[in-house]
Amino acid sequence: MGLLGIDIGGTSIKAGIVSREGRILAKSRIPTAREAGVAGVLEGIKKLVEDLRERAGPGGESPAVAGVGVPGSVEAEQGLVRLAPNLGWQNVALREQLQELLKLPVTVDNDAHMAALGEMWQGAGREYGDLLMITLGTGIGSALILGGAVHRGAFGYGAEMGHVKVLPDGPPCRCGGRGCLETLASATAMVRMAERELAAGCPSLLSGRRPLEARDIVEGAARGDEVSRKVLNTAARYLGTALANAALVAGPAVIIIGGGVAQAGDIVLEPVRRAFAEALGAWQVKAVPVVAAQLGNDAGFIGAAYAAQNLLGG
């Protein structure tokens, strides 16, 4: 019996059929037809699932349940997408509509939660039931998993590490706050910081690179570029401190860093680990590993498939 996992992103929808043992039986992706609204996304999912069923082939297992991750705040119990700015959605009863479309029981959750479940099941979190995952991208996604389940907290939407305040009176955030981690350590924040250095006339390998991307900064740092290193270390310092603060409150057994930037490995992770250890100081009586995510873009649909298992009887 297969599990259908779907990861709706702002630019593409990824989906896969996953076995109950966590093996990917088939996977596929299509661009997100955002401009066509909810109907356009549903249409896309329909095609994607047909494609997947074909790819899984005659020997492939037909999925019995589906999980869906959405980039936004989700009322998981109601299957309701409260707000997904990157899709332009507000109050979409996604579970209901998808159950109708797919003729399957469906569970819906935030995409960062799904990715964390995926890493726990098949990736960097395999040995752990308590983990904190951070995804560095345009913004910062996060999920706290305790005892193998997403910890939703009083607000119901789980950890929002991107909006913890790490610098009093720091830069303004799109959420309306100031000094949010997202404004200081996301991929976007790194690019902004680098552009400021370049505009100030600092000599750098990055000069003239347009559009400048976070991966250029990582590459620059690897090649010894001073501006790149400064930007990476500054972002890492804020991130490491925020992670240490989270560890002093919620005590995850492992911290997983996802997103394109983190895939570069130690050049990004080492300064984060240093800042984390420094901020914890004497309080770090046991090692809490800070590691890179392992599943890349597959984490979201694998985790969604994992979440869908709860819909199976027995």
Next chain:
Amino acid sequence: MGLLGIDIGGTSIKAGIVSREGRILAKSRIPTAREAGVAGVLEGIKKLVEDLRERAGPGGESPAVAGVGVPGSVEAEQGLVRLAPNLGWQNVALREQLQELLKLPVTVDNDAHMAALGEMWQGAGREYGDLLMITLGTGIGSALILGGAVHRGAFGYGAEMGHVKVLPDGPPCRCGGRGCLETLASATAMVRMAERELAAGCPSLLSGRRPLEARDIVEGAARGDEVSRKVLNTAARYLGTALANAALVAGPAVIIIGGGVAQAGDIVLEPVRRAFAEALGAWQVKAVPVVAAQLGNDAGFIGAAYAAQNLLGG
């Protein structure tokens, strides 16, 4: 069947016999004979328990189990006090020694954990299973309770909110870190801040008060003293921000502030609530009440009695 609760503090040991319904049947306290080491404290506890049994009287229930709170890091499963600086203790097998002394099953935990369990059982946290409690004193004690139980986290000692970093490169802390919440919002930190203002020649009702105590600052603020207000608001701002950050990670349903300063009520709590709401901004989709503890000095032994219930069969 009564429950014996004991709260070992740096200056006094408080104890009580509590019914399974949470009613205090008898309570007592004695000064902590710190200079006589562990033996001195055990001697004191013995007298205290004899006194309590007398007070509970012939109709009183004899305790069947005991819980003990200690100001320090405790390996609760082993009943081992790893480090209790205010008692001068290191690696004390307290459970073993107390079981020998009291002829009762004993459970040992950190005093802030016990106080939080007390408030959950009989105080400000009665309606909640998920709560964060902060105690403002010489340092800052804290406990995160999730699903009715102390959340210990990967390090094993639970929440250490006093040492989350809230000000990059802030004042040095006795833990070796910089900018820890404890250095900016504890009762001690408030006094230090006020003393700095006074030394700078700011006119204030507090001038000449020696030794200056946190309660003087609260009283000064109530009487409109500018220095007092400034100190209280500054500390509240750091505390409110740290609480908002914790709420964005661990999502407690209620936040309880304990310690002498918090007993003053709204004059202290209002600025904390304002800073908390400001730091959460749009993320506060549901109200998380920030309230004063209700049990005062009794919270510790009441919570210890509550924890002892786990030792009862059935």
